[in-house]
Amino acid sequence: MSGSSLMDSLFQRSLEDLIKGLRQQLIGEQAFISKALEEICKEIKSTDLSTKATALLKLSHLSNLHFHGMSFAAFHALEVLSSPRFSHKKIAYHAISLSFHDSTPVLLLITNHLRKDLNSTNEFEVSLSLQCLSRIANVDLARDLTPEVFTLLSSNKLYVRKRAVAVVLRVFEKYPDSVRVCFKRLVENLENSDPQILSAVVGVFSELACKDPRSYLPLAPEFYKILVDSRNNWISIKVLKIFSKLAPLEPRLAKRVVEPICDLLRNTGAKSLLFECIRTVVTSLSEYESAVRLAVGKVREFLVDEDPNLKYLGLQALRIVAEKHLWVVSENKEVVIKSLSDADPNIKIESLRLVMAMVSGHNVSEISRVLVNYAMKSDPVFCNEILGSILSTCSRNFYEIVVDFDWYVLLLGEMSRIPHCQMGEEIENQLIDIGLRVKDVRPELVRVARDLLIDPALLGNSFLHSVLSASAWASGEYVEFSRNPLELMEALLQPRTSLLPPSIRAIYIQSAFKVLVFCLHTCFVRGGSIVPSASMDNFPAGVSASASHESFDEISVENSADATVVHGQTHASAPITKASIVNLLNLVELALGPLLGSNDVEVQERARNLLGFVDLTKPEVLNSSVQEKEDSEGKGVETSKIIKLMCDAFSKELGPVSLSAQGKVSLPDGLMLKENLVDLEMICGDIKPPSSYSFSFGSPYEEEKDWLSFSNLHIKEDSEQSNESTSLLAEHRKRHGLYYLPSGKSELISNDYPPAKDPTLQGDINDNTDDLVEITEESLNPKRKPNHGKPRPVVKLDEVDEKPVAMKQPEPRDDSLSSAVRDVLFGSEDIPPTSSRSNLSNNPSSKRKGKEKQHTDPRVESRENVIDRNSSSRRSKDRSHGKERRYRSPKKKNAEERKNTDQKEKEKRHRDHGRHKSRQRAEEPLKVPAQTSVIPDFLL
Incomplete structure (x- = not known):
């Protein structure tokens, strides 16, 4: 076996060979x-630790750079970790840091390895184990290794102590009860003179203070001393981050630290520290005018710097301070406006955000005019950033800064004509939303809509x-607000609409249906020319105005003149005659006849509905007026009633629907x-998703469209019917979109339409940046009073109801770490934060109770053992305590045995849950200067 291992290691490819290959x-x-993975799988099973370590190193490389899993090698990594050689331990710890996680099966086996290396005399082995612990620590590891970390926090080796301080943050997060053991020693390290250890400790407190800064107010004296005495820029930056969180909580603390921060602003030459001082002043010390002016002066140095990074930071600081001090932007408006033309895209976006932060009701039109001019000559990305900023700012809180909605609707139309505009969906939503909410803007909305419909440039841009x-x-x-419905009808039925998607063509046809019904009702039922029904208060004598303007029956009609007055101005109104109605009906038949064979069911249905209505009304129109001629069968009367009924169906005004309306509906x-809709996915799996062009606002056919939508299909219980309907729908979706009428087919309708309005705003704008600065000088002046010619119209708001129980947010729970x-800083869990801890420390009963609790708390015993022991283990301590108890009385012995049994059961129960919560404090309150009261003494 040894010979085989030797041969394996001799001919084994190293990591360098793998990289070269x-x-x-x-x-x-x-x-x-x-092939390399196959070799690694064989080599890692070798009994030779060198071969196994090399294979593990190669596997770590492939996992880190090529994302190959290495979970199968978890146990082999522990085998390499047990090697006495430092090079093997280094490879093993690296592999464990990459691959181990909370659900790793062998994670519990690493506890003893870590404890052994944490107690090692080799500082590099201790460093490796601490680094690994910071990556893979879970609740069990943090709980079991807290005594070792506590010991290392006071290590004589500065390199080890720095690593131990850094790993404390991970231990605190995973096992909050370790705070009661390690926090005192962590605070003591704040007084360490070594800059590396002090940097690590301040970094830990900076991260902790971001989560719950109020808990660390008692440590303000220590942080203040570091701020004043430290000459390390990195430490000063971290302390400034802490004070930026603490200063808003205690005004006296802000008053104390403002002067040292101003001294740093005046004297430091480091740009990073200077920017952190500026950010601290503008975010947390904005009430001090002198400090703010000093910070703004330093920000101006950033803005004029040639370095784009510093200019970006200056703009960011300027945007933060502009929330409370608007004069700052006014003083730097030239730099801000010129930054819109900067080559750096981040600088342009930051300057755009700064300009939008200054928008108010009195300057929104001027600033929007300047920004739209920049959008016209900008690249597509920044152009849409500008348009999106204008749209989001103007629509904020139900258009609270928009006073003139006629201007805003016109602006939306001009934004749609910008060549790079891709904000079509947002413009669509706002056009419809404004029409639903603001009645006074509807005449201008119809006029702008007609100009957009006949603009050929919009047909070629799919985003619009x-x-x-x-x-x-x-x-x-x-x-009813249109001055010439015949032009609207021609725009809706123009041949170029064949370029549009079917979903939008269906909207065109439905709108043409409404316009035709309105024309027939006006010409034959009411008789006369069209007079818009909005703003009837200023109508001259001879024009009848009804009390309500919500239906077509109440449209004012004037037979003797072809002029109307809207908003105090005279507008030419085109009369609708019998000849024009006949031409209109012929136009509908010519335009919609080919659509009867459309593959899209929505377009086909709308076209059939409209053509059916034309077939019903056209014979009566050709004979004579419906009101003048009635045959014996009463067809004229029936046609008149049909027109009247259709007009009534379209006359009901639509209102806005709140975004939270569905959430207000209580469940039956x-x-x-079902939270899991797998059944629905199986049934409709073959159906393609619907087109992205949707109509989400309250249109007259919304109910019908929802009935046809595939995403809202009703799943029936009968499996045969559902399978049959699914196959039919899937077949239809496969055919959908494959056939379109060619745009160059016979031109059935004349293209001689009135030209659309040119894309102009309130005036011509010079492209020169210097001229734009002069234009925006007054618009960015917050002292200017608004001057509007007419009052702001009424905007219909959503109903504000109380949220249902299901939508209410749960009350936040107290964080266990905080x-x-x-508990450690204030002295007891039961004492409120506003009480004095000095009283607690002087109370003998509290001390006595604390001693009793320490005597019965097993964690305190383990901590004392860690502090007092030299090389003996905790088991030997427990055995020694057991020997001492042998010579006690039987009653005391039985009581202590029951107590020990109860403690063991509790500890077992706590381990099963992953963590156990301490019911009492582990030690007396910390004897630090900040401990006499919640508010430090140096602030009083």
Whole structure:
């Protein structure tokens, strides 16, 4: 066997050979790796530890760089770890750190190996074991090895103590009760003069303070001393991070530390420390004006620096301080605006966020005008960043900063025409949402929608097809606000719509249905030309205005004139005559006739519905007016009633639906909802997902579309019917999208439409950056008062109801780690944070109880054994205690035996749960200066 092992190690390929072989494999690398893995699997089973270690090293390399699993070698790694050679231990610890996790079966076997190496006299072996413990520690390892870590925290070897301090953070997280053992010694290391140990301790407290800073307020004197005395930039940065968390909790602490931080701002030359001082001032000390002005002066140095990294940090600090001090941006507006044209994309995005943070109701139009100009000449990525920022800022809190919705709807239309725009879905949502919420904006919305419908550039951009669907929906839903419904009808039925996806063409057809019903109702039922029904308060005499404007029956009609007044302005209104209605019906037949054979069921159904309505009404229109001629059979009266009924069906106003509406619906009793929808996936597995173009707002046909949606199919209990329907739907989805009408087919309708409005905003914008700075000088001035010509319209908000029980967030529970820290620092779990700990330390009864609890606490015994022992184990201590108890009285002996039995059962129960919670403190309160009260003395 020894000869075989010797031969294996002699002809074994090393890690260097493996790497060279991989580099030589131009093709067939996987085959080479597979062969190498086969060799490793054989070599790792060798009895020779050198052969096994080399195989483990090669396996670690393949796992780290080529992501091959090495769980099968877990036990072999422990075998290599048992080797007395340091080189083997190093390989084993490296492999264990890469592959071991909480569910590794042999994880419990490593405990004794770690304990042995933690007690080793070789500082490098101790360092390896500490490093491995920081990577793989779980609850059991942290609990069992806490005494060893406690001992190493006071090691004379600084290299070992630094590693032990670093591993404490992992031990605290996994086993919070270790705080009661190790925290005092960790605090004592804050007074260590060695910069490496002090850096490690401050780093640990910096991480702990991020989770619960209030628990570490009593340690403020120690941190203050380090801040004042330290000359190490890294330590100062960590202490500043701690004070940035503690200062907002105690104003007196902020007052005390502001001057040392200002001294660092004035004197330090390190950019990293300077930026951390700036961030601490602007985030936690913003109430001190002098400190803020000093920090802003240093930020300006960052902004004008040639280094893009420093400029980015300066913009980031400027954005943080702008939340409370708006004047900072006003003083640096030139740099901010010019940064929008910087070559670094991160700087451009940060400056964009800074500009958007300054947007308010009085400057939103000016800033949006400048940003849209930048979007037009920017690359596609930054262009969409700008558009997305404008959309999210203006729509925040139900458009609270938008005062003029006519302007905003016009802005949405102009944003849609930017060549690189890819924000079609968000623009679609906002166009529909504004139409549902704001009644006064609907005339302008219909006008902008008509301009978008006839713009040929939008048809070629697939990202903007959703904008066309929103425009088509708005044109049909609010057709009564249109000045020329005939133009809307031509835009909806133009031949170029064949370029659109079927889901959007269905919306076009449905909107055309609404427009046709409105025209027929206006011409034959009401009689006369169209007068928009919005804003009837300023209508002149002779124009009838009804009390309600929510239905087509209440549209005001004026037979004697072709002019109307909307919002105090005169608009030309095109009269709808019998001839125009006939031409409109012919247009519908020519445009929708070919769609009767469409492969898309939605388009085909909508086209059949509209053509059926045309077939019903066209004969009466050709004969004479429906109101003037009624034959003996009463067909004219029936047609008039049908038009009236269709008009009533479309007249009900749609309202916005709250995002949390579904969550407010209580579940019926007895309803069982499955979390795992595997059954649904099996039934509809062959069905392709629906098109990405969806219409998520309240359209008139939403109920029908939901009925046809494959994702909302009702799963029937009958398996035969479900299989049959699934096969039919799958067959339909395979055919869907394979056939489209060619765009160059016979032009049945004239393309001579009125041109769309040119993409212009409120004025021409100079491309020069210096001119843009002058333009934005007033818009970024927060002292300017808003000046609007008309009051802000009413915006319909969602109903605010109390959330149901199922949606309420659970109350946060006290973190066990923070609880243990407060227990150690404040003296007792039962004492509230506002009480004095000095009273507790002077109370003899509390001391007596503490001694009794220490006497009965097994963890305290183990900790004392760790402190007092030299080389003996805890088992020998337990045996010595047992010998002393032999000579006691029988009663005391029985009582102590019962007590020991109870303690053993409790410890076993705690190990089964992975951790046990300490019911009493393990030691007296720490005798540190910050311990006399919750608020440190030097702040009083």
